[in-house]
Structures are given as structure tokens and as C-alpha cells.
Amino acid sequence: MTVQATDDLAELEAGLDALETERTQKTSRVRVWWAATWPPLLFVGALIGFWQLVFNAHLQPSYRFPSPGQTLTSLRDEWDSGDLQKAVWNSVRRGGLGFLASLAIGTPLGLLVGRVKSVRRAVGPILSGLQSLPSVAWVPAAVLWFGTSDKTIYFVVLLGAVPSIANGMISGLDQVPPLFLRVGRVLGARGLASARHVLLPAALPGYVGGLRQGWAFSWRSLMAAELISRTPELGLGVGQLLDQSREASDIAGVIAGIFTILVIGIAIELCLFAPLERRVLRRRGLLAATV
Amino acid sequence: MMSVLQGERGASQVQVVTAGPAVSLRGVTKRFGTAPNVLEDVSLEVAEGEFLCILGASGCGKSTLLGLVADLDQPTSGSVEVRGGKPSLMFQEPALFPWLTARENVELALRLTGAGKKERRARACDLLALVRLKDAGDKRVHELSGGMRQRVAMARSLAQDSHVLLMDEPFAALDAITRDVLHEELVRIRESQKLTVLFVTHNVREAVRLGDRVVLLSSRPGRVVQQYAVDIGQPRRIESPEVSHLSVAITEDLRTEIRRHGGHS
Numbered sequence: 001m002t003v004q005a006t007d008d009l010a011e012l013e014a015g016l017d018a019l020e021t022e023r024t025q026k027t028s029r030v031r032v033w034w035a036a037t038w039p040p041l042l043f044v045g046a047l048i049g050f051w052q053l054v055f056n057a058h059l060q061p062s063y064r065f066p067s068p069g070q071t072l073t074s075l076r077d078e079w080d081s082g083d084l085q086k087a088v089w090n091s092v093r094r095g096g097l098g099f100l101a102s103l104a105i106g107t108p109l110g111l112l113v114g115r116v117k118s119v120r121r122a123v124g125p126i127l128s129g130l131q132s133l134p135s136v137a138w139v140p141a142a143v144l145w146f147g148t149s150d151k152t153i154y155f156v157v158l159l160g161a162v163p164s165i166a167n168g169m170i171s172g173l174d175q176v177p178p179l180f181l182r183v184g185r186v187l188g189a190r191g192l193a194s195a196r197h198v199l200l201p202a203a204l205p206g207y208v209g210g211l212r213q214g215w216a217f218s219w220r221s222l223m224a225a226e227l228i229s230r231t232p233e234l235g236l237g238v239g240q241l242l243d244q245s246r247e248a249s250d251i252a253g254v255i256a257g258i259f260t261i262l263v264i265g266i267a268i269e270l271c272l273f274a275p276l277e278r279r280v281l282r283r284r285g286l287l288a289a290t291v
Numbered sequence: 292m293m294s295v296l297q298g299e300r301g302a303s304q305v306q307v308v309t310a311g312p313a314v315s316l317r318g319v320t321k322r323f324g325t326a327p328n329v330l331e332d333v334s335l336e337v338a339e340g341e342f343l344c345i346l347g348a349s350g351c352g353k354s355t356l357l358g359l360v361a362d363l364d365q366p367t368s369g370s371v372e373v374r375g376g377k378p379s380l381m382f383q384e385p386a387l388f389p390w391l392t393a394r395e396n397v398e399l400a401l402r403l404t405g406a407g408k409k410e411r412r413a414r415a416c417d418l419l420a421l422v423r424l425k426d427a428g429d430k431r432v433h434e435l436s437g438g439m440r441q442r443v444a445m446a447r448s449l450a451q452d453s454h455v456l457l458m459d460e461p462f463a464a465l466d467a468i469t470r471d472v473l474h475e476e477l478v479r480i481r482e483s484q485k486l487t488v489l490f491v492t493h494n495v496r497e498a499v500r501l502g503d504r505v506v507l508l509s510s511r512p513g514r515v516v517q518q519y520a521v522d523i524g525q526p527r528r529i530e531s532p533e534v535s536h537l538s539v540a541i542t543e544d545l546r547t548e549i550r551r552h553g554g555h556s
Binding site: 005006009010012013014016017020021177179180182183185186187188189193197198201202204283284285286 | 361377382386390391404427433472
């Protein structure tokens with residue numbers, strides 16, 4: 001081929017590439033963040049306004065239906081006494097540790113069930129069944145086995161989160177396109193190399209989805225366990241704090257407790273799992289560049 | 292009668308040899324389970340540096356044949372020999388890994404052949420330059436057009452440092468303009484890298500545009516029906532009268548083959 005012809009081809013190709021690649025416009029991060037933030041803030045504001053209106057209508061006495069202000073005061077009192085910080089720290093620590101332990105158990109379990117046919121046939125249905133069993137059902141058994149100790153709480157959290165994480169891993173593995181494995185084989189990846197360079201990265205989106213769900217399950221199970229098994233040895237968690245308010249018939253404290261649980265759940269989801277998932281999906285082009 | 296070399300069923304592996312044709316198939320028959328033969332008594336030789344196109348309608352076992360040469364599968368009987376190591380294989384889909392950048396995709400192929408880190412980086416850049424994607428190395432797969440993806444896939448195949456490149460309808464999913472450009476690109480790279488190419492397609496003109504030789508396979512089972520030497524010098528154009536002329540003749544034979552399946556014989 002002559003030099004002239006080669007140059008022509010190079011230019012032709014460059015032109016074609018330019019035409020066929022989408023031009024991406026960069027939007028500033030602040031704008032993206034603001035666009036994602038103001039709608040939920042506005043909605044929460046409206047919700048609180050509506051709550052205040054209902055309170056003002058005096059449909060219920062205030063010991064049954066507190067105002068937003070009373071709830072806030074109750075939160076502030078708990079903060080001032082130091083109980084709130086202690087309870088949040090205890091619960092988040094328990095939830096985090098339980099989640100990490102579930103991760104360490106659920107990941108290899110998912111790999112085993114996902115990749116070994118005979119194990120899958122035996123264990124698979126039970127694992128997905130366990131996911132629909134509310135882990136709070138284990139609390140009475142756990143109390144009888146472990147007494148009211150941290151063990152009880154971790155046991156319940158594990159039974160809540162491990163199936164989610166394992167099932168996430170399994171569905172991630174199931175979604176790996178067979179063509180990727182074929183390409184891996186053509187490129188010379190076998191056994192461990194294939195798992196490391198092809199199978200696991202390809203399964204990552206499903207796995208991250210499982211982690212997210214696993215966290216939600218650990219948090220839920222933890223609250224159930226804390227609410228039911230409240231003894232001095234266990235120390236104070238958000239669930240126990242909530243139950244204390246119930247015993248004192250302090251409705252503002254109860255609502256404040258529910259809010260605390262909700263806010264912690266949302267915060268961890270927003271700060272940890274949503275960005276993680278977004279990053280994995282965006283790198284693969286599975287998510288639009290702007291929200 | 293043709294003599295058939297019987298391989299032990301299921302145990303015959305692709306043999307790597309150091310002399311003779313780049314790829315040779317002798318009396319290859321393939322069936323899956325108890326189904327009828329997909330390939331039947333196929334004997335083919337691809338010379339060193341030859342560009343051989345295999346042409347056939349659906350069900351002629353084209354992809355199965357490439358799978359046998361790539362050692363992804365074993366023939367039921369017969370033997371497959373490839374000279375100088377494992378061939379590389381390109382599919383209709385680029386099948387790049389979406390969690391890696393274009394360059395990392397090429398680097399992974401190098402890594403799996405055991406290349407060191409520095410060497411990988413340098414060689415991946417060279418290969419991307421060869422397919423004229425020097426500046427696209429840091430792009431993610433979804434940011435590339437179909438033609439660019441297939442070029443990255445080509446760079447990845449070349450990274451395996453094999454002299455035999457197997458291609459399974461690699462341009463079938465591309466638009467006509469891009470396909471035309473990639474034809475020219477493939478011819479150029481094949482010349483500069485001295486590749487032996489075994490190219491499977493159902494597009495007659497594409498086969499004549501690219502091949503030094505075209506082999507027509509029948510369908511169900513796949514057998515070699517006819518071979519055509521393409522005595523047209525490169526650079527060829529797909530719309531040139533010479534290419535058209537031979538394409539018309541081959542298409543006629545292909546249609547005759549397909550008609551046999553209509554049950555009017």
C-alpha cells in the first residue's frame with residue numbers, strides 16, 4: 001500500500017471516529033449535587049409542614065401525636081444527656097461489625113453456591129428462602145442460646161445479611177455474559193486467572209447490589225434485636241433508646257427514635273453504598289453521565 | 292475416496308507443529324451429543340501468511356470450525372493442527388471488558404501471556420497506535436464507537452503474539468462505511484504483521500474483498516463444496532468490477548447449495 005493511500009485511510013478513520021463518538025458535556029459537580037439534593041429536601045420540608053398543620057388541627061391530644069417541635073426538643077434532650085451519641089455509636093458499631101462479618105461469610109458462600117452445581121442444587125433454594133424469613137424471628141432462639149449478650153445481636157444480624165450478600169454474589173455471577181468467559185479462555189485465562197480477571201470483575205455490579213441490600217438487612221435486623229432484647233448488660237443502642245421512650249409513654253421520644261433510625265440508614269446508604277454502586281455502573285457505561 | 296484420519300473421540304487435541312501449513316484440518320467431523328454432524332469430513336490447509344475466507348449460509352458450522360482451531364472445543368474425529376502456538380480469535384461482538392479502559396483491555400491480554408508490567412504498557416500503546424487508536428487508550432469501552440471497539444479487539448488479539456488470527460464475522464454488526472474502512476485496515480495490518488488469517492463470513496463480497504482464497508461450505512452438515520482462488524491484487528475495492536464478477540459466480544454456487552435444503556430436489 002502506498003504512503004498516500006495509508007494517510008488517506010488514517011484521515012478517513014479519524015473522521016469516522018470523531019463522528020461516531022459522542023461528545024460529552026461536563027456539568028459542574030456542584031450543579032449535579034444541587035440538582036439531586038433540592039427535590040428531596042423540598043419534599044421533607046413539605047412533609048414537616050403538613051405534620052405541623054395536622055398537629056395544629058388538634059385531632060389528637062399531644063401525648064399521642066407530638067408536634068415537630070416537641071420531637072426536636074426530645075432529640076435535643078437526649079443529645080444533652082449524651083444518651084443519643086452513645087446509642088448511635090453503639091448501634092452503628094454493631095451494625096458495621098455485623099455487616100463486615102456477613103461480608104466475610106456471605107462472599108465465599110455466594111461464590112461456592114454460584115459456581116459449584118451440586119452445592120447450588122442443595123443450598124440455593126434454602127439460601128433464597130432464608131432471605132424471605134424475617135431475621136427477627138431468630139431473636140427468641142438467639143436469646144435462649146446466647147442469653148442477652150452481644151452474641152445474640154450479631155447472630156440475628158448475620159442471619160439477616162448473609163443471605164442477601166450471598167444471593168447478590170450469585171446473581172452477579174449468573175449475569176456474567178458467557179462470551180466474556182469464552183474471550184477469557186481465548187486470551188489464555190484459566191482457573192484462578194479467569195476468576196480474578198474475568199469472572200469476579202464481571203460479577204461486580206450484582207455483588208454491589210447485594211452489599212447494599214445486605215446493609216439494609218443488617219440494620220433492620222439490628223434494630224429488631226435491640227428493641228426486643230433490652231437489658232443493662234447490652235448497653236444502649238438506638239433500638240433500646242426507642243424502647244425506653246415507649247416504656248416512659250414519651251411519644252415525642254418514640255418518634256425521635258424512629259427518625260434517628262431512619263436518618264442513620266439513609267446517611268449510610270447515601271454516603272457509602274449509593275456512590276459505590278454509581279461508580280461501578282458509571283465506569284461500565286450502565287448509567288447516564290448526569291443524574 | 293478421501294482418507295480420514297481418525298482421532299480418538301473427544302480426546303483429540305489441537306496439535307502444535309513447527310513445519311508445514313499454518314493451519315491444517317484433516318477429515319474433521321464434529322457433532323454435539325447425538326445430534327447430526329455439524330461438520331463432516333472437512334479437510335483444509337491454510338498456508339503461512341495466507342488470508343483464507345470461509346463462506347457459508349447459516350448452519351454450515353463456520354463458528355464451530357473456528358472453535359475447533361482455537362482449541363475451545365475438540366473434533367469428534369479427525370485432526371486439527373496449528374503451527375506455532377495458540378491462535379487468537381475475534382468474535383462478531385468486540386467483547387471488550389467494560390470494567391477496563393481500552394488500553395487495559397489490551398494490557399490484560401499481554402498480562403495473560405506473562406508479559407511484565409512495563410513491557411505491557413509499552414506494547415499496549417504500540418498496538419493501539421497500530422490500529423490508530425493511540426489517543427483513545429484511556430477511554431472506557433462505552434465511550435468508543437462500534438468500529439473503534441472492534442479495532443481495540445483487534446489490538447487485543449494481536450497482543451497474543453500469535454501469527455494465526457481467527458475471525459468470526461468480526462464486521463457483521465457494523466455499518467457499511469465503517470466495515471469498508473475496517474476491511475482496508477485489516478488488509479494493511481495483516482500485511483505489516485505478516486499474519487495468517489482464517490476469516491469466517493456469510494457475506495460473499497466481503498470474502499472476495501479480503502481473501503486470497505475463498506472456501507464455500509455447505510450447510511447441515513458443513514462440508515467443503517468449492518474453493519476459489521482470488522487473483523485480484525490488493526488494494527481491492529468492494530465495489531470494483533473484478534470483485535463483483537467473482538462474487539456473482541460464488542453467490543450462484545451458494546444459492547444452489549441453499550436450494551438443496553428447500554426439499555424440492
